[in-house]
Amino acid sequence: MKTIAVRIAAVSLAGLLGLGLAGCTSDDHGLPTLGGTTAQAGSDLEQAAKAYYDCMTDVGITVKLIDNGKGELTLVNFVGYDNYMYRTPNGNAGAVSTEIDPQSDPVISDFFNSTSAEPALILDGVDRSSDYVTCLAESGYDESAANSEYQMDPAQVAAQVEANNKWAACVRENGFPEVKDSAVPTVTDGTQWPTVILPGSITPDQLRQLLAACPNFDPAATERYQQWYADNPMASGLPPDYLPDPTINFDTNPVQTGLTGDYTPSPEEQAAMDKVSALYEVLWEASQAYYEAQAAGEGGGLVPATAEAAPR
Numbered sequence: 001m002k003t004i005a006v007r008i009a010a011v012s013l014a015g016l017l018g019l020g021l022a023g024c025t026s027d028d029h030g031l032p033t034l035g036g037t038t039a040q041a042g043s044d045l046e047q048a049a050k051a052y053y054d055c056m057t058d059v060g061i062t063v064k065l066i067d068n069g070k071g072e073l074t075l076v077n078f079v080g081y082d083n084y085m086y087r088t089p090n091g092n093a094g095a096v097s098t099e100i101d102p103q104s105d106p107v108i109s110d111f112f113n114s115t116s117a118e119p120a121l122i123l124d125g126v127d128r129s130s131d132y133v134t135c136l137a138e139s140g141y142d143e144s145a146a147n148s149e150y151q152m153d154p155a156q157v158a159a160q161v162e163a164n165n166k167w168a169a170c171v172r173e174n175g176f177p178e179v180k181d182s183a184v185p186t187v188t189d190g191t192q193w194p195t196v197i198l199p200g201s202i203t204p205d206q207l208r209q210l211l212a213a214c215p216n217f218d219p220a221a222t223e224r225y226q227q228w229y230a231d232n233p234m235a236s237g238l239p240p241d242y243l244p245d246p247t248i249n250f251d252t253n254p255v256q257t258g259l260t261g262d263y264t265p266s267p268e269e270q271a272a273m274d275k276v277s278a279l280y281e282v283l284w285e286a287s288q289a290y291y292e293a294q295a296a297g298e299g300g301g302l303v304p305a306t307a308e309a310a311p312r
Contacts, residue, residue, distance in 0.1 A: 045146060049074045052141035059131045061123070067153075074146045078123070082291075085111045087120040089136065090144055152193075157184055159242055160194045167246035168196045170214035176202075182247075193247060200252040207282045217245050217286040248283060252276050 049065060053076050056063045066075035078084065085095040085108060095108050111122065121132040135141070164182040171179045178199065185192035198207070221243065228239040252272065265273060 043072060043074075045074045045142070046072055048139050048141040049076055049146060051139035052076050052135055055135035055139055056131070059135070061128060061131065068146065076141065076143075076146070081124050083124055085120070085122040086132075087111075087116070087118070088143055089119045091117060092144075152185070153238075155238055156244075157194060159238065160244055160247060163243045164194050164196045164246045166243075167214055167216065167248075171196070171198070171210060174210055174213045175206075176210070195247045195249050197249055197251050200250050202250070202279065204278050204282045207279055208285075211282070211286070215286065216248060216283065217290065219286075219290050221245075222290065245287075250276060250279055 050073070053063055053065050056076070062079045062081070063076050064079045065073040066077050068074045083096070085093070087093040093112060095111065107125075111120075118129075119133050119136070120127075120129045122128070136143075161182055161184055168179050168181050176199065179196065182194040182196055185194065202210075222245075225239050225242065252275075
Protein backbone atom coordinates (compact mmCIF):
# COMPACT_ATOMS: atom_id res chain seq x y z
CA MET A 1 0.00 0.00 0.00
CA LYS A 2 1.29 3.48 -0.83
CA THR A 3 0.34 6.40 1.34
CA ILE A 4 1.38 10.01 1.58
CA ALA A 5 1.21 12.37 4.53
CA VAL A 6 0.12 15.64 2.97
CA ARG A 7 1.97 17.76 5.51
CA ILE A 8 2.42 18.02 9.23
CA ALA A 9 2.83 21.70 9.89
CA ALA A 10 4.69 21.69 13.19
CA VAL A 11 6.37 18.33 13.37
CA SER A 12 6.41 14.75 12.39
CA LEU A 13 6.73 11.72 14.57
CA ALA A 14 7.23 9.39 11.61
CA GLY A 15 10.85 8.60 10.95
CA LEU A 16 13.63 6.76 9.08
CA LEU A 17 16.91 7.47 7.09
CA GLY A 18 20.64 6.72 6.84
CA LEU A 19 23.96 6.93 4.85
CA GLY A 20 27.45 5.46 5.16
CA LEU A 21 27.12 1.77 6.16
CA ALA A 22 28.59 2.37 9.59
CA GLY A 23 28.00 -0.33 12.17
CA CYS A 24 26.00 -0.01 15.38
CA THR A 25 27.73 0.55 18.72
CA SER A 26 26.80 -0.06 22.31
CA ASP A 27 27.14 3.57 23.44
CA ASP A 28 24.12 4.74 25.40
CA HIS A 29 24.18 8.31 23.98
CA GLY A 30 22.81 9.63 27.27
CA LEU A 31 19.41 7.99 26.89
CA PRO A 32 16.95 7.56 29.74
CA THR A 33 16.57 4.09 31.19
CA LEU A 34 14.55 1.77 28.99
CA GLY A 35 11.30 0.40 30.23
CA GLY A 36 9.75 3.42 31.90
CA THR A 37 7.64 2.59 34.93
CA THR A 38 5.06 0.21 33.52
CA ALA A 39 6.95 -1.89 31.00
CA GLN A 40 9.40 -4.71 31.62
CA ALA A 41 12.88 -3.26 31.06
CA GLY A 42 14.90 -4.88 28.32
CA SER A 43 12.03 -6.25 26.23
CA ASP A 44 13.08 -7.51 22.81
CA LEU A 45 11.39 -4.62 21.02
CA GLU A 46 12.94 -2.05 23.34
CA GLN A 47 16.39 -3.56 22.95
CA ALA A 48 16.04 -3.54 19.16
CA ALA A 49 14.79 0.06 19.20
CA LYS A 50 17.77 1.09 21.37
CA ALA A 51 20.20 -0.66 18.99
CA TYR A 52 18.54 0.99 15.99
CA TYR A 53 18.67 4.39 17.71
CA ASP A 54 22.37 3.93 18.49
CA CYS A 55 23.16 2.87 14.93
CA MET A 56 21.31 5.78 13.34
CA THR A 57 22.88 8.24 15.79
CA ASP A 58 26.35 6.90 15.05
CA VAL A 59 25.96 7.58 11.33
CA GLY A 60 24.83 11.14 11.98
CA ILE A 61 21.07 10.79 11.65
CA THR A 62 19.13 12.70 14.31
CA VAL A 63 16.50 10.46 15.86
CA LYS A 64 14.70 10.19 19.16
CA LEU A 65 13.31 7.29 21.16
CA ILE A 66 9.62 7.78 21.88
CA ASP A 67 7.40 6.13 24.44
CA ASN A 68 4.73 4.00 22.79
CA GLY A 69 2.16 5.14 25.34
CA LYS A 70 2.64 2.05 27.49
CA GLY A 71 5.91 3.01 29.16
CA GLU A 72 8.12 1.39 26.52
CA LEU A 73 10.68 3.31 24.44
CA THR A 74 10.04 1.41 21.21
CA LEU A 75 9.35 4.15 18.62
CA VAL A 76 12.31 5.71 16.81
CA ASN A 77 11.46 8.98 15.08
CA PHE A 78 13.36 11.65 13.18
CA VAL A 79 13.95 15.05 14.75
CA GLY A 80 14.51 18.37 12.99
CA TYR A 81 14.15 17.40 9.33
CA ASP A 82 11.94 19.41 7.00
CA ASN A 83 11.28 16.84 4.28
CA TYR A 84 11.63 13.12 3.99
CA MET A 85 10.42 10.16 1.97
CA TYR A 86 10.61 6.54 2.98
CA ARG A 87 9.88 3.05 1.74
CA THR A 88 9.92 0.39 4.46
CA PRO A 89 11.04 -3.23 4.12
CA ASN A 90 7.40 -4.33 4.07
CA GLY A 91 6.64 -2.04 1.11
CA ASN A 92 4.85 0.85 2.83
CA ALA A 93 5.85 4.25 1.51
CA GLY A 94 5.19 7.78 2.66
CA ALA A 95 6.39 11.36 2.52
CA VAL A 96 6.23 14.31 4.87
CA SER A 97 7.09 17.82 3.77
CA THR A 98 6.91 21.36 5.06
CA GLU A 99 6.04 22.40 1.50
CA ILE A 100 2.44 23.51 1.03
CA ASP A 101 1.56 20.80 -1.48
CA PRO A 102 4.02 17.88 -1.58
CA GLN A 103 1.77 16.06 -4.03
CA SER A 104 2.85 18.55 -6.71
CA ASP A 105 6.56 17.95 -6.04
CA PRO A 106 7.99 15.96 -8.99
CA VAL A 107 10.65 14.38 -6.77
CA ILE A 108 7.96 12.95 -4.48
CA SER A 109 5.84 11.90 -7.45
CA ASP A 110 8.78 10.07 -8.99
CA PHE A 111 9.49 8.34 -5.68
CA PHE A 112 5.92 7.12 -5.33
CA ASN A 113 5.65 6.04 -8.95
CA SER A 114 8.86 4.03 -8.77
CA THR A 115 8.46 0.29 -9.25
CA SER A 116 11.32 -0.42 -6.84
CA ALA A 117 10.54 -2.56 -3.82
CA GLU A 118 13.82 -1.73 -2.09
CA PRO A 119 13.72 0.08 1.26
CA ALA A 120 14.68 3.71 0.84
CA LEU A 121 15.08 6.86 2.85
CA ILE A 122 15.55 10.41 1.48
CA LEU A 123 16.18 12.97 4.20
CA ASP A 124 16.12 16.67 3.29
CA GLY A 125 17.03 15.66 -0.25
CA VAL A 126 19.92 13.39 0.78
CA ASP A 127 19.73 9.66 0.04
CA ARG A 128 20.37 7.87 3.35
CA SER A 129 18.98 4.51 2.24
CA SER A 130 22.14 2.48 2.79
CA ASP A 131 22.44 3.46 6.46
CA TYR A 132 18.72 2.94 6.94
CA VAL A 133 18.90 -0.60 5.57
CA THR A 134 22.08 -1.37 7.52
CA CYS A 135 20.76 -0.10 10.84
CA LEU A 136 17.51 -2.01 10.48
CA ALA A 137 19.37 -5.21 9.64
CA GLU A 138 21.99 -4.92 12.39
CA SER A 139 19.54 -3.95 15.11
CA GLY A 140 16.69 -6.26 14.14
CA TYR A 141 14.29 -3.37 14.67
CA ASP A 142 10.80 -4.04 13.30
CA GLU A 143 9.05 -0.72 12.64
CA SER A 144 5.71 -2.37 11.94
CA ALA A 145 5.79 -4.22 15.24
CA ALA A 146 6.77 -1.05 17.09
CA ASN A 147 3.99 0.98 15.50
CA SER A 148 1.43 -1.76 16.17
CA GLU A 149 2.19 -1.42 19.88
CA TYR A 150 1.67 2.34 19.87
CA GLN A 151 -0.91 3.80 22.24
CA MET A 152 -1.76 7.49 22.12
CA ASP A 153 -0.67 9.60 25.06
CA PRO A 154 -3.86 10.46 27.00
CA ALA A 155 -2.39 13.82 28.05
CA GLN A 156 -1.64 14.78 24.46
CA VAL A 157 -5.06 13.62 23.29
CA ALA A 158 -6.74 15.65 26.04
CA ALA A 159 -4.69 18.72 25.09
CA GLN A 160 -5.64 18.29 21.44
CA VAL A 161 -9.35 18.01 22.26
CA GLU A 162 -9.12 21.12 24.43
CA ALA A 163 -7.37 23.09 21.67
CA ASN A 164 -9.78 21.85 19.01
CA ASN A 165 -12.87 22.71 20.98
CA LYS A 166 -11.59 26.15 21.93
CA TRP A 167 -11.09 26.82 18.23
CA ALA A 168 -14.43 25.24 17.25
CA ALA A 169 -16.25 27.57 19.66
CA CYS A 170 -14.72 30.55 17.88
CA VAL A 171 -15.71 29.08 14.52
CA ARG A 172 -19.33 28.71 15.60
CA GLU A 173 -19.35 32.35 16.68
CA ASN A 174 -18.02 33.45 13.30
CA GLY A 175 -20.50 32.12 10.79
CA PHE A 176 -20.32 28.32 11.03
CA PRO A 177 -22.71 27.25 13.81
CA GLU A 178 -22.87 23.69 12.45
CA VAL A 179 -19.24 22.92 13.28
CA LYS A 180 -19.05 20.42 16.13
CA ASP A 181 -16.57 19.90 18.94
CA SER A 182 -14.12 17.04 18.57
CA ALA A 183 -14.10 14.15 21.03
CA VAL A 184 -11.64 11.74 22.57
CA PRO A 185 -11.19 8.88 20.07
CA THR A 186 -12.75 5.53 20.86
CA VAL A 187 -9.54 3.70 19.91
CA THR A 188 -6.02 4.51 21.11
CA ASP A 189 -3.81 2.94 18.44
CA GLY A 190 -3.32 6.19 16.52
CA THR A 191 -5.75 5.44 13.69
CA GLN A 192 -8.05 8.18 14.99
CA TRP A 193 -7.08 11.68 16.13
CA PRO A 194 -9.25 14.49 17.51
CA THR A 195 -10.14 16.72 14.58
CA VAL A 196 -12.41 19.68 13.88
CA ILE A 197 -14.32 19.12 10.63
CA LEU A 198 -15.16 22.19 8.57
CA PRO A 199 -17.88 21.99 5.90
CA GLY A 200 -16.59 20.97 2.48
CA SER A 201 -18.58 23.82 0.96
CA ILE A 202 -16.34 26.49 2.52
CA THR A 203 -14.41 28.54 -0.03
CA PRO A 204 -10.76 29.61 0.28
CA ASP A 205 -11.85 33.23 0.77
CA GLN A 206 -14.30 32.25 3.50
CA LEU A 207 -11.65 30.13 5.19
CA ARG A 208 -9.13 32.96 5.10
CA GLN A 209 -11.67 35.30 6.73
CA LEU A 210 -12.46 32.66 9.34
CA LEU A 211 -8.78 32.18 10.19
CA ALA A 212 -8.39 35.94 10.60
CA ALA A 213 -11.03 35.77 13.34
CA CYS A 214 -9.99 32.35 14.68
CA PRO A 215 -6.25 31.80 14.07
CA ASN A 216 -5.20 28.17 13.75
CA PHE A 217 -1.49 28.82 14.36
CA ASP A 218 0.15 30.48 17.36
CA PRO A 219 3.75 31.57 16.58
CA ALA A 220 4.45 32.65 20.16
CA ALA A 221 3.38 29.28 21.56
CA THR A 222 5.37 27.49 18.88
CA GLU A 223 8.48 29.47 19.80
CA ARG A 224 7.92 28.64 23.47
CA TYR A 225 7.51 24.92 22.84
CA GLN A 226 10.50 24.84 20.50
CA GLN A 227 12.67 26.39 23.17
CA TRP A 228 11.39 23.97 25.79
CA TYR A 229 12.22 20.96 23.63
CA ALA A 230 15.63 22.42 22.81
CA ASP A 231 16.26 22.83 26.55
CA ASN A 232 14.85 19.37 27.35
CA PRO A 233 15.97 17.15 24.42
CA MET A 234 15.27 13.86 26.21
CA ALA A 235 11.90 14.86 27.62
CA SER A 236 9.14 12.30 27.16
CA GLY A 237 6.34 14.50 28.45
CA LEU A 238 4.71 17.71 27.24
CA PRO A 239 5.82 21.29 27.90
CA PRO A 240 4.13 23.12 30.77
CA ASP A 241 0.73 24.52 29.78
CA TYR A 242 1.03 22.75 26.40
CA LEU A 243 -1.86 23.43 24.05
CA PRO A 244 -1.33 22.44 20.40
CA ASP A 245 -2.72 24.17 17.38
CA PRO A 246 -6.13 22.76 16.39
CA THR A 247 -6.23 19.80 14.06
CA ILE A 248 -8.55 20.70 11.18
CA ASN A 249 -9.97 18.79 8.24
CA PHE A 250 -12.75 19.26 5.72
CA ASP A 251 -15.93 17.30 5.14
CA THR A 252 -14.97 16.17 1.65
CA ASN A 253 -15.53 12.41 1.78
CA PRO A 254 -15.32 10.42 -0.35
CA VAL A 255 -12.83 12.71 -2.13
CA GLN A 256 -9.51 11.08 -2.92
CA THR A 257 -6.79 13.41 -1.58
CA GLY A 258 -3.70 11.19 -1.51
CA LEU A 259 -1.41 9.63 -4.06
CA THR A 260 -2.04 5.98 -4.92
CA GLY A 261 0.64 4.94 -7.37
CA ASP A 262 -0.60 5.03 -10.95
CA TYR A 263 -4.17 5.98 -10.05
CA THR A 264 -5.66 8.56 -12.42
CA PRO A 265 -8.58 10.54 -10.99
CA SER A 266 -11.65 11.39 -13.00
CA PRO A 267 -12.17 15.06 -13.93
CA GLU A 268 -14.70 15.38 -11.12
CA GLU A 269 -12.34 13.80 -8.61
CA GLN A 270 -9.48 15.99 -9.80
CA ALA A 271 -11.62 19.11 -9.37
CA ALA A 272 -12.53 18.03 -5.85
CA MET A 273 -8.87 17.32 -5.05
CA ASP A 274 -7.85 20.72 -6.39
CA LYS A 275 -10.44 22.39 -4.18
CA VAL A 276 -9.22 20.57 -1.09
CA SER A 277 -5.62 21.43 -1.96
CA ALA A 278 -6.56 25.12 -2.23
CA LEU A 279 -8.23 24.95 1.19
CA TYR A 280 -5.15 23.37 2.76
CA GLU A 281 -2.96 26.06 1.24
CA VAL A 282 -5.03 28.67 3.07
CA LEU A 283 -5.08 26.57 6.23
CA TRP A 284 -1.27 26.44 6.28
CA GLU A 285 -0.48 30.00 5.19
CA ALA A 286 0.43 31.26 8.66
CA SER A 287 2.50 28.26 9.69
CA GLN A 288 4.14 28.10 6.27
CA ALA A 289 5.27 31.72 6.57
CA TYR A 290 6.62 31.03 10.04
CA TYR A 291 8.71 28.01 9.02
CA GLU A 292 9.94 29.72 5.86
CA ALA A 293 11.16 32.59 8.06
CA GLN A 294 12.90 30.07 10.30
CA ALA A 295 14.56 28.41 7.31
CA ALA A 296 15.77 31.84 6.19
CA GLY A 297 17.33 32.40 9.59
CA GLU A 298 14.73 34.85 10.80
CA GLY A 299 13.01 32.62 13.33
CA GLY A 300 13.65 30.65 16.48
CA GLY A 301 15.03 27.26 17.29
CA LEU A 302 14.41 23.63 16.57
CA VAL A 303 11.14 22.02 15.58
CA PRO A 304 10.02 20.01 18.64
CA ALA A 305 9.83 16.24 18.51
CA THR A 306 6.17 15.95 19.35
CA ALA A 307 3.44 14.96 16.94
CA GLU A 308 0.11 16.36 15.86
CA ALA A 309 -0.60 13.02 14.30
CA ALA A 310 0.16 9.47 15.31
CA PRO A 311 3.24 7.77 13.90
CA ARG A 312 2.94 5.46 10.94
